[in-house]
Amino acid sequence: MNFAPSPIPHTEAPHDCPRCPRLVAFRDDLRIEHPDWWNGPVNAFGDPDAWLAIVGLAPGKHGANRTGRPFTGDQSGPLLYNTLAKFGLASGTYEARPDDSLRLDGAIIINAVKCLPPQNKPTPEEIRACRPFLAGQAAALPKARVYIALGQIAHQSAVKILGGKLPKCRFAHLAEHRVPDGRILIDSYHCSRYNQNTGRLTAEMFEAVFARALELRPA
Template sequence: MLPQSPSPVADVEPPHDCPLCPRLVAFREGLRAEHPDWWNAPVHAFGDPDAWLAIVGLAPGMHGANRTGRPFTGDFAGILLYETLLKFGLAEGRYEARPDDGFRLKGAAIVNAVRCLPPQNKPLPEEISTCRSYYSLALDRLRHAKVLIALGQIAHQSAVRTAGGRLAAFKFGHLAEHRLPDGRLLIDSYHCSRYNQNTGRLTAEMFEQVFARALERRP
């Protein structure tokens, strides 16, 4: 197993054998038997502990973060995400799709709404709700992160609910901006998934617009 990048919120991360979601635990155990050299555990946050920007992802991808142990590392979605972060000065180094590549985030951190790989990349509502406690703790530690980017609707909903907002008052939409009850600014983006990119729902230009907007709103 490759060495893991240190989490910026290490003291509030879920344990390696987190038992809270039985379906996800069973899926994890099956993958550990099939792929013993993979990470196959809750994926910790990644980035700068003093980040002003927090990127909220959905959940680990099977051949990405669930394999490598670092968010968006080793899957198709990570290519666009990390290239964009480099372009906007929010990362440094060379992204080589492995957790020991020395790639670093500057002023940014990534936290998934759900830390464990869900079957078919679809977490159940109760799993999203259960894992929200870890997302909330991580966000508390990232006290300088006053701007959030939600990658997709589930990430958007977790950000809104964690801040004490009602979903009906915060409608998801690409490039939509929301002032959350906790004072943070939330900017929505379509998820940078392979499907969204291949279908043209999200282009590189559209994705870059989100990060350009975040930099304009930097506190």
């Protein structure tokens, strides 16, 4: 399988990142079980000159952990990438593989946690251990003035790396938070299969987040 290169390679975690013992053990087991999968920290994907940064939670087992590209290969991908295409932030065709023709224009995807956590639930210690990578990626994106956080964990990490204060920045779908340097964070429920299947997040709700982001796009 071909894997997508990072648009900001100097910010990425090493493929054998040792920071989180539980995640390392899980990764090692999957490398034995599925040796042709990516099975490592998942790189950012998108436009290095992006004005919009989308902060995800962590790779999905059969999605990004398998394919090596965020939101690629599981049910979360079609909703995200179709929405980006609808708002002119993606071109090409999403075919659920990292070597398809999909490209992002003005947007980039970065994760709060770069490695796959068991049951998709990173521990607080793992989230903290990975936060320097998220902070480094935000620092490498000086044109990114609008952020979208997909879910509460992504929200919390985004608030912290952007210089906000969590007590003043409470998570809610479509909530907006302006941090001291003027960057804006918009919250969204995560586009997970569970949220889609239960109706917690509809396509219309998700599109409203990106429509608002476009309204806030820097001139």
